[in-house]
Amino acid sequence: MPALIAVAHGTRSPAGQAQIRDLVARVAARRPGLDVRLAYVDVQEPKVAELTRVLPDAVVVPLLLSAGYHVRVDIAEAVAGTSIPVTKPLGPDDVLLAAMMRRLPDADAVVLAAAGSSDPAWRADVEKVASDLDLAGCRRLPRPPGVGVGGGGNPTQRQVNGSELSTGADGPARHPSTGADGPARFPFAGADGPGGYRAPVSVGYVSGPGPRVADLVAGLRQRGARRIAVASYFLADGLFYRSLHKAGADAVTPPLCLDPAVTDLVLRRYESALLTSAERRL
Numbered sequence: 001m002p003a004l005i006a007v008a009h010g011t012r013s014p015a016g017q018a019q020i021r022d023l024v025a026r027v028a029a030r031r032p033g034l035d036v037r038l039a040y041v042d043v044q045e046p047k048v049a050e051l052t053r054v055l056p057d058a059v060v061v062p063l064l065l066s067a068g069y070h071v072r073v074d075i076a077e078a079v080a081g082t083s084i085p086v087t088k089p090l091g092p093d094d095v096l097l098a099a100m101m102r103r104l105p106d107a108d109a110v111v112l113a114a115a116g117s118s119d120p121a122w123r124a125d126v127e128k129v130a131s132d133l134d135l136a137g138c139r140r141l142p143r144p145p146g147v148g149v150g151g152g153g154n155p156t157q158r159q160v161n162g163s164e165l166s167t168g169a170d171g172p173a174r175h176p177s178t179g180a181d182g183p184a185r186f187p188f189a190g191a192d193g194p195g196g197y198r199a200p201v202s203v204g205y206v207s208g209p210g211p212r213v214a215d216l217v218a219g220l221r222q223r224g225a226r227r228i229a230v231a232s233y234f235l236a237d238g239l240f241y242r243s244l245h246k247a248g249a250d251a252v253t254p255p256l257c258l259d260p261a262v263t264d265l266v267l268r269r270y271e272s273a274l275l276t277s278a279e280r281r282l
Contacts, residue, residue, distance in 0.1 A: 003035035003058040004270045005051050007075060010043030016237035019257050026263040041074040049078040058084050059273040061266055065091035065233060068122030087269040092129050099259035100231045101136050105251050107229040109199040109220045110137060113244050114233040116208030126203060129233060134201040199225065206240040214247040
């Protein structure tokens with residue numbers, strides 16, 4: 001059976017290092033007999049190329065949250081000239097979305113927080129996560145009275161948090177940030193409906209181009225948000241993750257690797273590569 005080489009980013013945080021080691025240990029415990037190794041693309045040793053040189057029969061599973069530079073360059077170079085397959089990174093995935101949703105409290109607004117990158121593929125993945133999180137938040141909300149009920153079968157417009165929200169006579173509201181079907185959001189000033197969060201999800205970054213998490217939180221406060229939650233799109237503890245707790249929000253979700261479901265996600269990525277290899281041999 002091919003070995004599983006789990007490739008993490010690497011961090012100087014002792015807590016983050018321990019969290020990733022624990023995730024890999026959980027994967028190994030779930031599959032006795034499987035040779036599970038841990039490598040890194042930055043900061044820590046061993047680097048992934050060191051393991052691919054000594055484990056020619058292996059599958060590389062990136063413990064990363066998007067298909068950015070580390071996947072396309074660092075890991076690709078490490079397996080160049082070998083037959084070692086590289087799976088999709090862990091994210092985006094519905095498993096990670098569900099993990100964030102389980103730990104998100106009810107809030108007037110949510111900021112999805114990510115590390116930051118100028119890589120277009122990386123940013124596209126993060127935007128997809130924000131869109132999916134937005135729709136999931138919509139489904140947690142009831143329809144406010146009167147929204148989605150128009151006269152004469154003509155669409156109406158309703159202002160929600162400064163955004164025009166299209167509603168039909170009989171259909172659901174159209175989401176202001178994505179255009180997707182979903183219940184309308186409550187205005188901050190009257191955010192007294194039960195459940196969910198009530199403003200379109202914002203995307204904030206800790207580094208690189210784009211709005212900073214703390215600036216988005218401050219702006220939401222100025223607009224009247226009473227309770228703001230940060231959905232952390234970080235796999236493990238580290239400098240960037242810890243900065244989220246200083247951004248002024250009321251709640252920050254924990255690193256994603258702490259969720260038990262991520263263990264199965266790693267194995268699912270590994271098994272997908274085995275299935276693909278088997279199909280190619282047929």
